[in-house]
Amino acid sequence: xxxxxxxxxxxxxxxxxxxxxxxxxxxxxxxxxxxxxxxxxxxxxxxxxxxxxxxxxxxxxxxxxxxxxxxxxxxxxxxxxxxxxxxxxxxxxxxxxxxxxx
Amino acid sequence: xxxxxxxxxxxxxxxxxxxxxxxxxxxxxxxxxxxxxxxxxxxxxxxxxxxxxxxxxxxxxxxxxxxxxxxxxxxxxxxxxxxxxxxxxxxxxxxxxxxxxxxxxxxxxxxxxxxxxxxxxxxxxxxxxxxxxxxxxxxxxxxxxxxxxxxxxxxxxxxxxxxxxxxxxxxxxxxxxxxxxxxxxxxxxxxxxxxxxxxxxxxxxxxxxxxxxxxxxxxxxxxxxxxxxxxxxxxxxxxxxxxxxxxxxxxxxxxxxxxxxxxxxxxxxxxxxxxxxxxxxxxxxxxxxxxxxxxxxxxxxxxxxxxxxxxxxxxxxxxxxxxxxxxxxxxxxxxxxxxxxxxxxxxxxxxxxxxxxxxxxxxxxxxxxxxxxxxxxxxxxxxxxxxxxxxxxxxxxxxxxxxxxxxxxxxxxxxxxxxxxxxxxxxxxxxxxxxxxxxxxxxxxxxxxxxxxxxxxxxxxxxxxxxxxxxxxxxxxxx
Numbered sequence: 001x002x003x004x005x006x007x008x009x010x011x012x013x014x015x016x017x018x019x020x021x022x023x024x025x026x027x028x029x030x031x032x033x034x035x036x037x038x039x040x041x042x043x044x045x046x047x048x049x050x051x052x053x054x055x056x057x058x059x060x061x062x063x064x065x066x067x068x069x070x071x072x073x074x075x076x077x078x079x080x081x082x083x084x085x086x087x088x089x090x091x092x093x094x095x096x097x098x099x100x101x102x
Numbered sequence: 103x104x105x106x107x108x109x110x111x112x113x114x115x116x117x118x119x120x121x122x123x124x125x126x127x128x129x130x131x132x133x134x135x136x137x138x139x140x141x142x143x144x145x146x147x148x149x150x151x152x153x154x155x156x157x158x159x160x161x162x163x164x165x166x167x168x169x170x171x172x173x174x175x176x177x178x179x180x181x182x183x184x185x186x187x188x189x190x191x192x193x194x195x196x197x198x199x200x201x202x203x204x205x206x207x208x209x210x211x212x213x214x215x216x217x218x219x220x221x222x223x224x225x226x227x228x229x230x231x232x233x234x235x236x237x238x239x240x241x242x243x244x245x246x247x248x249x250x251x252x253x254x255x256x257x258x259x260x261x262x263x264x265x266x267x268x269x270x271x272x273x274x275x276x277x278x279x280x281x282x283x284x285x286x287x288x289x290x291x292x293x294x295x296x297x298x299x300x301x302x303x304x305x306x307x308x309x310x311x312x313x314x315x316x317x318x319x320x321x322x323x324x325x326x327x328x329x330x331x332x333x334x335x336x337x338x339x340x341x342x343x344x345x346x347x348x349x350x351x352x353x354x355x356x357x358x359x360x361x362x363x364x365x366x367x368x369x370x371x372x373x374x375x376x377x378x379x380x381x382x383x384x385x386x387x388x389x390x391x392x393x394x395x396x397x398x399x400x401x402x403x404x405x406x407x408x409x410x411x412x413x414x415x416x417x418x419x420x421x422x423x424x425x426x427x428x429x430x431x432x433x434x435x436x437x438x439x440x441x442x443x444x445x446x447x448x449x450x451x452x453x454x455x456x457x458x459x460x461x462x463x464x465x466x467x468x469x470x471x472x473x474x475x476x477x478x479x480x481x482x483x484x485x486x487x488x489x490x491x492x493x494x495x496x497x498x499x500x501x502x503x504x505x506x507x508x509x510x511x512x513x514x515x516x517x518x519x520x521x522x523x524x525x526x527x528x529x530x531x532x533x534x535x536x537x538x539x540x541x542x543x544x545x546x547x548x549x550x551x552x553x554x555x556x557x558x559x560x561x562x563x564x565x566x567x568x569x570x571x572x573x574x575x576x577x578x579x580x581x
Contacts, residue, residue: 038269
């Protein structure tokens, strides 16, 4: 069986790729995709911990299922909002939607 | 499974009932032209819900520990329900004009349902679901002014940071699961030990909720979202959603991470000092009133979390609930006035627009002054008492001879100094209204009866909640 550390490294990498993408990407859809990477790393963590460390219950698996469902709902709302942004600004680049300033 | 458990979660059940009633009412009368009764219906239902929350239910543990409720949670639910009632009362003109009145009330009620679930969660899964149930409809309400650029921009920033912060928070929770193998608050609390994994989990979890409360290193979305959102929604965001998240953070820190107090006390002290100071410095240079209130609300969030620096749960939660109660009435008064001025000013909310406001609308400017004084904490008003209790609970049990105790006193002292800075910028509004002369101040206008009613409730709160000591005593006795 693959040791749990490998999953941990994988999810850690995925998490930081997501955070990095969220901070550096200047495109709303790309930022949304990066956030999804962060949420996927969480799902890997929960599933791997449940399977390898605590195989008695299904708490982690259920958390993963709920997290997938909720993140789908969030993406739906986020995409609707991004479409509305596109209607107003004719762009999905972060630089061009700076209507409000400090 | 015992289905009767559903009827024991009375505040949530009553909110679901309200949702159904609103939906059916909207559905059944969809073709009628004007529905003047819709706002009163929603307001009355929320007022009833407030009284339902006041019904004492004691401590309950439902669904095998997934759902826990205590008298402290009930008090906070009643406070938030009252705040939502004020929001709904005050939103009538704007909501009717938007043409999607029923949708707005349903979204607001469903966010409140999410917050209630989050506050009485006994398990991290339940907590996460409640949090998302609150933040997804909130994003929809921020984007509610579909044809205004700023609303779309604010909503995009809000939903992206909200998802990102819940991702970060979930990553922290997964660490806790990896360490303890359970997600129940009570089980984690008994097994709690400060391993590196748990400390990292705590930090990720804290920063995730810090985004929601908009404490300082995590506050970047706040100003844009608050400015872009419709004024009513900004009011709702700044008091209700912030109050619920702060209460949940306090409750989880004390009940789950109770044995790691020395770790999160350090974390909180840094974040609180940063929030209060930096937000105050930024607020001084704002010219847009909603943006200004956004920074003011960041610094108020710092004051709210000051309660968690004490080490006595009962004191901290009483001070926090009382502070949120006073903050609800004071801030909602300000936002009601901003909203009514905005409607009579072509949608502009600059501070300059308030120049000479006293000459034309003396009553509104007087009420605004009272609310600003209360936010700043000037003595006869309620804001001073709530700040006093927060400071008291912050130094509760702190021994000045120990390092941590001295730090606690230091943090409270910095917060005290910052009250003076905040007075400066709150009084800037008062100065604009009373002292600055201008040739063309806003014309005199009459506000509608809903605005008057909401303002009357807020003013009664500002003037009476501080002086009538039984309000605080009731909260302190209940928790």
